[in-house]
Amino acid sequence: MKEFIIIGAGQSGLAMAYNLSSNNKDYLILDANEYIGAPWLKRWDSLTLFTPTEYNHLPGMKFPFPKGYYPNKYEVADYLKSYVDKFSIPIEFNQKVTSIKKVNGIFDITTASTNYKAKQVIIATGPFHTPYTPPCHADIAKDVVQLHSENYKSPSQLQQGDCLVVGAGDSGVQILSEIADTGRTVHFSGTNKIKAIPQAFLGKTLWWWFTKIGFLSVNRFSKIGKWLSSGVQPVIGTDVKSLLAKDNVIHMGRTLSADESSIKFQKGSVSSIRNIIWATGFKPNFFWIDGISFDEMNYPSNYRGVSNDIEGLYFIGLPWLYTRGSATLGGVYKDAQYLMNYISENVKAA
Incomplete structure (x- = not known):
C-alpha cells in the first residue's frame, strides 16, 4: 500500500509528484498511456503552445528554450520526459484506472490488470476524457472521412474533395486555418462571432499582459472570476477575421442534420463534403470514482482541489480549479503547492 497514488502522468501529476518527493512522501503515479508525453504526441502535428517558454516551467525545472519561444508538441513531450528522468518520478504505465472506492479508510484502486491501495489519492487526469461528436455524424455517408480533432494529425489524412x-x-480554428492553407475548399460550422486575441501586443506577449493585469491570478470564486469562467474562452493567436474572409473558407453556421447525400446547416445544405473534422470538444468522465458529486461544470465537487465528498481525495489540472492558469503547463504549480500545504497541515493535525 502506498501513502499516495496519483492518477495521471501529465503536467499536473508531475507537478504534484515533485511536491510529494520534496516532502519525502511515499507515492506512485498510475498512467493509462504507454509512455510519458503520449497525449501531447497524439495531437495534430503542427500544434504549438499559446504560452511562450517563460510561462511553461514546472516546479524545479525550467523549460529549456529561449524566452518568447512557443514550443511545439514534441518539445513539450521531451520536456516532460526529461522532468521524470531528472526527479526519478515513479510511474507505472499502461494502467488505466477503471474504479476507485474508499473502503474502511483506504482507497481501493482497480485497473484492468492490477489492484492498488493507497491512503490518499490525487486525480490528475485532466479535463479531456471522452471525445464528443454530434449524433448526426452517424447519418453521414460511410465513404466520407470523419475524424475527431483528437485523431487529426495533418491534411495528409484527408481524401480528395x-x-x-x-x-x-x-x-477548430487552428485546424481550419491549416487545411485552408492547402487551397482546399473548407466549409466551417460554428459561430463566426469568435472572440480572438493576438499572441503579442505592443511588443509584449499576451501572457505578459495577462500577468501584468492580474488576469491569471483571478480566482473562480470572485465576481470577475465567475464571469470569466462562465464565458466562451477566446481564440488565441489566430487572425479569425482574415481566416473567415478567405475565398476557400465558407461559413455555414451551425450543423443541423445529415443524411447519406448531404449535410444541412443554418445557411443551407452541402453535398460536396468528403472530409469532416469534428473539433467539438470532450466530455469529462469521472464516474469511475465512487461516492463523489459534481459541480455546475460537471467536474468533481471540490474546493481548490480538495474533494467536498471524500476525505483524502484530491484533484488537480482541471480548468478553473482555482484560476485561469490552473490547467496550463506553467500555472499548475500553484495548485500543486496549495494541495501540498493542505496535505501537510492535515497530516500534522491528524
Missing part, C-alpha cells in the same frame, strides 16, 4: 471543420474553439 471538400472538407468540413466543425467547432469554433482554438482547435
